[in-house]
Amino acid sequence: MLLLLGSCAKETDLLVPAPAPETKTIHYSLIVEEGSETRSTLGPGYKHVFEAGDRIYVESTGDDAGKMYGFLSMSISGGVGQSKASFEGDLTSAADFTPTAETPISLTLMGPADDLHTIVDGKVTTNYTDKSASSIEEAVRKYAHFTGSGQFGGYTYTLQQHSSFLVCALSFDPETTPDGTPITAKIYNNGSEEVFTHTAQAKDVEGDIEVSWVIPFGQGQSFTNAKMTVSQEGKDDVNLKMADASFVENKFYTFQRTTYLQNYFTIEAIEDGTNVRFNYSDANDGFQYSTDGFEWKNYKTADGKITLGKEEHLYFRGKRTSYQNAGNNPLITVDGNKPCYVYGDLMFLMCDAKFKPRTSLVSDFAFQGIFKNCTWLRLKNDKKLKLSATTLSKGCYADMFSGCTGLTSLAGIELPAVSTSLSARCFDSMFLGCTGITAIPEGFLPWTQLAFACYRKMFEGCSKLSEVPSDLLPAVNLAKACYIRMFWGCSNLTTAPELPAIKPAPACYFQLFRNCSSISYVKCLMLLTEEERTDYANPGYSNEGDPPVDNLEIWEVISMWSVFNKWLVNTNNQPLNNVTTAKFIKHPYMTYKRDNTDGANWMGVVPSKWQMWDADLNN
Numbered sequence: 001m002l003l004l005l006g007s008c009a010k011e012t013d014l015l016v017p018a019p020a021p022e023t024k025t026i027h028y029s030l031i032v033e034e035g036s037e038t039r040s041t042l043g044p045g046y047k048h049v050f051e052a053g054d055r056i057y058v059e060s061t062g063d064d065a066g067k068m069y070g071f072l073s074m075s076i077s078g079g080v081g082q083s084k085a086s087f088e089g090d091l092t093s094a095a096d097f098t099p100t101a102e103t104p105i106s107l108t109l110m111g112p113a114d115d116l117h118t119i120v121d122g123k124v125t126t127n128y129t130d131k132s133a134s135s136i137e138e139a140v141r142k143y144a145h146f147t148g149s150g151q152f153g154g155y156t157y158t159l160q161q162h163s164s165f166l167v168c169a170l171s172f173d174p175e176t177t178p179d180g181t182p183i184t185a186k187i188y189n190n191g192s193e194e195v196f197t198h199t200a201q202a203k204d205v206e207g208d209i210e211v212s213w214v215i216p217f218g219q220g221q222s223f224t225n226a227k228m229t230v231s232q233e234g235k236d237d238v239n240l241k242m243a244d245a246s247f248v249e250n251k252f253y254t255f256q257r258t259t260y261l262q263n264y265f266t267i268e269a270i271e272d273g274t275n276v277r278f279n280y281s282d283a284n285d286g287f288q289y290s291t292d293g294f295e296w297k298n299y300k301t302a303d304g305k306i307t308l309g310k311e312e313h314l315y316f317r318g319k320r321t322s323y324q325n326a327g328n329n330p331l332i333t334v335d336g337n338k339p340c341y342v343y344g345d346l347m348f349l350m351c352d353a354k355f356k357p358r359t360s361l362v363s364d365f366a367f368q369g370i371f372k373n374c375t376w377l378r379l380k381n382d383k384k385l386k387l388s389a390t391t392l393s394k395g396c397y398a399d400m401f402s403g404c405t406g407l408t409s410l411a412g413i414e415l416p417a418v419s420t421s422l423s424a425r426c427f428d429s430m431f432l433g434c435t436g437i438t439a440i441p442e443g444f445l446p447w448t449q450l451a452f453a454c455y456r457k458m459f460e461g462c463s464k465l466s467e468v469p470s471d472l473l474p475a476v477n478l479a480k481a482c483y484i485r486m487f488w489g490c491s492n493l494t495t496a497p498e499l500p501a502i503k504p505a506p507a508c509y510f511q512l513f514r515n516c517s518s519i520s521y522v523k524c525l526m527l528l529t530e531e532e533r534t535d536y537a538n539p540g541y542s543n544e545g546d547p548p549v550d551n552l553e554i555w556e557v558i559s560m561w562s563v564f565n566k567w568l569v570n571t572n573n574q575p576l577n578n579v580t581t582a583k584f585i586k587h588p589y590m591t592y593k594r595d596n597t598d599g600a601n602w603m604g605v606v607p608s609k610w611q612m613w614d615a616d617l618n619n
Contacts, residue, residue: 048161068094071110222246227239242255274307327369337376341380480505
């Protein structure tokens with residue numbers, strides 16, 4: 001038989017609770033004010049202000065920790081909307097405890113929307129785990145940790161903010177992530193330690209799909225080898241690297257990323273050991289670079305070269321409104337002129353505050369000469385360099401690629417949309433001296449409404465250019481000096497583009513095909529009246545060539561004289577004074593054809609062996 005020895009208690013005795021300790025109440029009042037270095041967004045000037053429903057939790061500390069505690073409410077005299085407020089109420093203390101004036105106490109502010117502090121057995125604890133808010137204002141109201149300390153005998157106390165806030169903003173591709181898509185983000189610290197999870201719906205914000213939220217952190221929180229994983233149904237997770245950081249109390253931090261690689265302005269190295277340098281780097285311009293399109297760093301000239309391996313990329317974005325290079329200081333230089341591809345949307349260099357490309361060029365000559373004499377520059381056919389601005393400025397792309405002898409094809413450039421209105425001198429000298437270009441693609445210049453000198457010298461000196469679409473220049477409404485010197489010196493060009501305009505504009509065709517010695521004919525539909533012939537018979541310009549561009553606007557050389565003068569001269573007279581020419585100029589369909597006879601080469605600058613003939617109008 002098994003015997004159990006010992007005393008037994010009644011079951012009911014085990015359920016009798018211990019008697020509650022005896023307590024008493026102590027009435028207390030105080031005034032609190034914000035610390036000099038405390039800031040938040042509840043009030044003007046990023047200062048905290050008190051609001052109705054605020055309470056102050058008071059607790060004894062030190063050797064008397066927890067012996068006295070309780071809440072004080074804002075008194076009638078209050079302080080709503082102010083940075084200083086009075087509070088009063090009854091504190092609970094042990095019956096055998098009486099505070100002295102020197103008893104140390106701590107104070108914690110709890111607002112009406114507070115979700116950071118939890119009350120357990122009348123005492124306050126703090127928990128930052130998985131807290132988030134939709135805005136910094138909401139985060140401050142819910143998760144701000146304002147505390148103060150002093151002695152019980154005091155009357156006025158100072159509160160300091162101890163929370164820090166991480167503002168997260170993610171952008172999504174509108175084509176693949178519609179408005180309302182659930183997005184889940186997780187933050188991992190030290191490689192794999194999950195510290196935060198947040199789910200929210202993507203929203204359409206002025207045409208962009210975005211998710212944003214604010215995470216509060218306690219004092220001393222740090223990130224090392226951290227990342228954010230972004231998930232949405234049906235798509236692969238996106239891992240976004242986060243910078244190492246130690247969060248300081250009373251500070252705001254920003255983590256802003258796109259979850260997809262945008263069409264950033266890009267440099268791609270063709271060879272290993274390619275050193276890229278940038279010449280526009282004012283820190284105030286927001287000029288940044290990235291090697292993956294997600295993590296961005298501010299660029300400064302002092303940073304020097306950035307070294308790329310073969311097929312490695314640099315992505316760039318900035319906030320300047322002009323990169324004008326009036327001399328020979330291009331945006332990018334590459335050591336040893338090692339070849340690199342350039343593509344992506346150039347307007348990423350002119351972003352707004354959210355790094356969204358602007359659509360308008362607001363500065364004259366905004367991109368003038370940015371790649372001037374960059375012999376390293378190459379273009380891809382499958383990834384285009386996009387000039388996406390829909391509002392142009394004077395001379396915006398002038399001299400942009402002049403001297404880029406490494407260019408062989410223009411298929412890798414996407415010029416502005418056909419609906420974009422051209423601006424004065426917008427493409428002036430754009431490909432001047434690009435001796436490697438051999439052809440111009442179909443539809444390259446589709447505009448029918450031109451602007452002053454818009455194509456001036458655009459392909460001058462492109463000595464290997466041989467293929468040009470017959471309908472390259474479709475405009476019938478011309479502008480002053482629009483085509484001036486456009487193909488001067490294109491000695492390999494065999495067929496000129498047709499000139500369909502009937503009405504002239506001053507200097508519109510001046511020296512358009514000068515020194516194009518391989519052209520076999522020129523087809524033009526322009527008709528000059530007797531009055532126009534008389535008015536412009538003697539335009540009065542220097543035989544040295546056209547005047548400086550600054551004087552072009554007051555220069556009145558007429559179109560037909562300027563396109564064919566210094567060509568096809570059978571006598572010492574100028575063509576407009578020649579009887580045969582006069583008869584032909586009235587003809588609505590003009591063609592010049594080359595034959596094998598010796599013809600005058602007036603001033604030695606025109607194709608030889610040319611003469612006029614009447615074309616078949618049905619042809």
